[in-house]
Amino acid sequence: MKPASDPHPNDPWMSLRARFELPGDPGGAPLSYLAGHSLGPLVRGAHLLIEEELEAWSQMGIAGYGKPTRPWMRYAHDLRPALAQLVGARADEVAVMNSLTVNLHLLLARFYVPRGQRRKVLIDTPVFPSDRMAIASQIAWRGGDPSTDLIVIGPRPGEWIVHPDDFEEAIRRAGETLALVFVGGVNYLSGQVQPLGRLARVTHAQGACFGTDLAHAIGNVPLALDRDEVDFAVWCSYKYLNGGPGAVGGLFVRAPDPQAAPHPALQGWWGHEEQTRFRMGPVFTPEAGALGFALSNVPVFSTAPLGATLPLFEEHPFARLVERREALIRSTMDRLEALALPGITCITPMGEGEHGAQLSFAIGPIWPRGEELIRDLASRGIIADWREPHILRLAFHPLYNGLDDADRLVEGLAGINRSGR
Ligand SMILES: Cc1ncc(COP(=O)(O)O)c(C=O)c1O
Structure with missing residues (x-):
C-alpha cells in the first residue's frame, strides 16, 4: 500500500519515524497513522523499558x-x-x-x-x-x-x-x-x-x-x-x-x-x-x-x-516541532483547498497559534459518514477517527508523520469523493 519509492526522499525528518512502531496493513506495509490526537503509536524504546x-x-x-x-x-x-x-x-x-x-x-x-x-x-x-x-x-x-x-x-x-x-x-x-x-x-x-x-x-x-x-x-x-x-x-x-x-x-x-x-x-x-x-x-x-x-x-x-x-x-526543540507540523498542515490544506471537494469543511481555525496538530472536518451528507468513512479511509491506508455529530478528526504528529501521509490523505479524500456514495 505504501509507495515502493519514497516520494519525498529529501525529507530529513523521516529517520525519526523509525523510532516508532506504526500499525501496518495485512501485508505489513505501514499505514498513515493520523490518529495521534486519540492514541499515539508505540515508541520502540518502550519495549526495553517495560522488559x-x-x-x-x-x-x-x-x-x-x-x-x-x-x-x-x-x-x-x-x-x-x-x-x-x-x-x-x-x-x-x-x-x-x-x-x-x-x-x-x-x-x-x-x-x-x-x-x-x-x-x-x-x-x-x-x-x-x-x-x-x-x-x-x-x-x-x-x-x-x-x-x-x-x-x-x-x-x-x-x-x-x-x-x-x-x-x-x-x-x-x-x-x-x-x-x-x-x-x-x-x-x-x-x-x-x-x-x-x-x-x-x-x-x-x-x-x-x-x-x-x-x-x-x-x-x-x-x-x-x-x-x-x-x-x-x-x-x-x-x-x-x-x-x-x-x-x-x-x-x-x-x-x-x-x-x-x-x-x-x-x-x-x-x-x-x-x-x-x-x-x-x-x-x-x-x-x-x-x-x-x-x-x-x-x-x-x-x-x-x-x-x-x-x-x-528533549531532543527536538518545540519550535522545530511546530515548524514541521505546520509544513505538513500547509501541504495538506493547500491541496485540499485547490481541490475544493464539496461537502467537507475544515472547522479548525487556521490562524497562527490557533491550532496544533489536529485538523477537524465537518462532513456533509453527500459523504459516507461515521464508521463507513473511517473504513473507507482505512482501505486507502489512512487511520483517522470520527466524533459525533459529524466530525472527521486527524492529526499530523511532527515526530512520525510525513509529507507522504499528507499526500495519501489528500488522494484518499479525493478518491472517496470521486467514488460518491
Ligand atoms: C479532552 C479530554 N479530556 C479528558 C479525557 C479523559 O481522559 P481519562 O480517561 O484519562 O480520564 C480525554 C480522553 O480522551 C480527553 O480527550
Missing part, C-alpha cells in the same frame, strides 16, 4: 522498590523535568499520577471553593464529556445545583469554536458569582487552541481560579503555564506523548502548597514525605510541591513508556 521492569520484578521481587536504576519507589520522579519543560513549569509543580479524570476530581476538590454567591463554574462547549461530568458532580457534591451553577459558553450560531472575545465577555459577565473557569487547552473536537494566559488573567481579575485540561495540548502545542498564571492543569499521556493506552497521567499546580486552606489536598500515603512514609504514622506530612497531591504508589508498567517517549521531545 527491564518485568525482569527486575522477576529477579528481585520487592527489592525492585530500591533498585539502583529507576527504583520503583521514585519511578516517576525523573520524568518530571521533561514534563515541566513541556508545560512551561518548574519540576516541583508537576507530578505523574492517576488518569486525567481522577486528577481533575482531585484538583477540583482543592480548587473549587464555592462560597456565598461565588459558586459558579464556567466551561466551554463542545467540552469533553468527562470534564463536564466531573465538574457537575463536584458542584452537586458540594451541595450546589449544576443546572444553575454550571455556566456553559458555546460557539456562535453556525460555528464550532468559542471565540476568545466571547469567552472573556462570559467571564466578565459572571463576575463575582464565579468560583472557577475550566477550559480545554486544545479543544478535543475542533482542535482550537485557547489563549490560556489571556483567559487566566481575566478570570483572576474576577477573583476566581483558572484550570485547564491539557489532554490534547501536552506534546502538541507550546505551553507556558507559569507565565500564563494557570492555577492548575491535568493531562493524559496517551495522545501526543505516546505513553500507551491508559498510560499514567499528570497534573500541574502553580506554586503548590498541598496543605493550603481552605481545602488541603486529599491525602494518601504516596503524597506523604518519602523519608517518613514507611514509619506508617497516622499524621500526614506532605511531600513538597505537586508530589503532595499523590495518593497511591506509582503504576510502573503504565509509566515505563514515558521514559522512551519524553526524550524525543
Whole structure:
C-alpha cells in the first residue's frame, strides 16, 4: 500500500519515524497513522523499558522498590523535568499520577471553593464529556445545583469554536458569582487552541481560579503555564506523548502548597514525605510541591513508556516541532483547498497559534459518514477517527508523520469523493 519509492526522499525528518512502531496493513506495509490526537503509536524504546521492569520484578521481587536504576519507589520522579519543560513549569509543580479524570476530581476538590454567591463554574462547549461530568458532580457534591451553577459558553450560531472575545465577555459577565473557569487547552473536537494566559488573567481579575485540561495540548502545542498564571492543569499521556493506552497521567499546580486552606489536598500515603512514609504514622506530612497531591504508589508498567517517549521531545526543540507540523498542515490544506471537494469543511481555525496538530472536518451528507468513512479511509491506508455529530478528526504528529501521509490523505479524500456514495 505504501509507495515502493519514497516520494519525498529529501525529507530529513523521516529517520525519526523509525523510532516508532506504526500499525501496518495485512501485508505489513505501514499505514498513515493520523490518529495521534486519540492514541499515539508505540515508541520502540518502550519495549526495553517495560522488559527491564518485568525482569527486575522477576529477579528481585520487592527489592525492585530500591533498585539502583529507576527504583520503583521514585519511578516517576525523573520524568518530571521533561514534563515541566513541556508545560512551561518548574519540576516541583508537576507530578505523574492517576488518569486525567481522577486528577481533575482531585484538583477540583482543592480548587473549587464555592462560597456565598461565588459558586459558579464556567466551561466551554463542545467540552469533553468527562470534564463536564466531573465538574457537575463536584458542584452537586458540594451541595450546589449544576443546572444553575454550571455556566456553559458555546460557539456562535453556525460555528464550532468559542471565540476568545466571547469567552472573556462570559467571564466578565459572571463576575463575582464565579468560583472557577475550566477550559480545554486544545479543544478535543475542533482542535482550537485557547489563549490560556489571556483567559487566566481575566478570570483572576474576577477573583476566581483558572484550570485547564491539557489532554490534547501536552506534546502538541507550546505551553507556558507559569507565565500564563494557570492555577492548575491535568493531562493524559496517551495522545501526543505516546505513553500507551491508559498510560499514567499528570497534573500541574502553580506554586503548590498541598496543605493550603481552605481545602488541603486529599491525602494518601504516596503524597506523604518519602523519608517518613514507611514509619506508617497516622499524621500526614506532605511531600513538597505537586508530589503532595499523590495518593497511591506509582503504576510502573503504565509509566515505563514515558521514559522512551519524553526524550524525543528533549531532543527536538518545540519550535522545530511546530515548524514541521505546520509544513505538513500547509501541504495538506493547500491541496485540499485547490481541490475544493464539496461537502467537507475544515472547522479548525487556521490562524497562527490557533491550532496544533489536529485538523477537524465537518462532513456533509453527500459523504459516507461515521464508521463507513473511517473504513473507507482505512482501505486507502489512512487511520483517522470520527466524533459525533459529524466530525472527521486527524492529526499530523511532527515526530512520525510525513509529507507522504499528507499526500495519501489528500488522494484518499479525493478518491472517496470521486467514488460518491
Ligand atoms: C479532552 C479530554 N479530556 C479528558 C479525557 C479523559 O481522559 P481519562 O480517561 O484519562 O480520564 C480525554 C480522553 O480522551 C480527553 O480527550
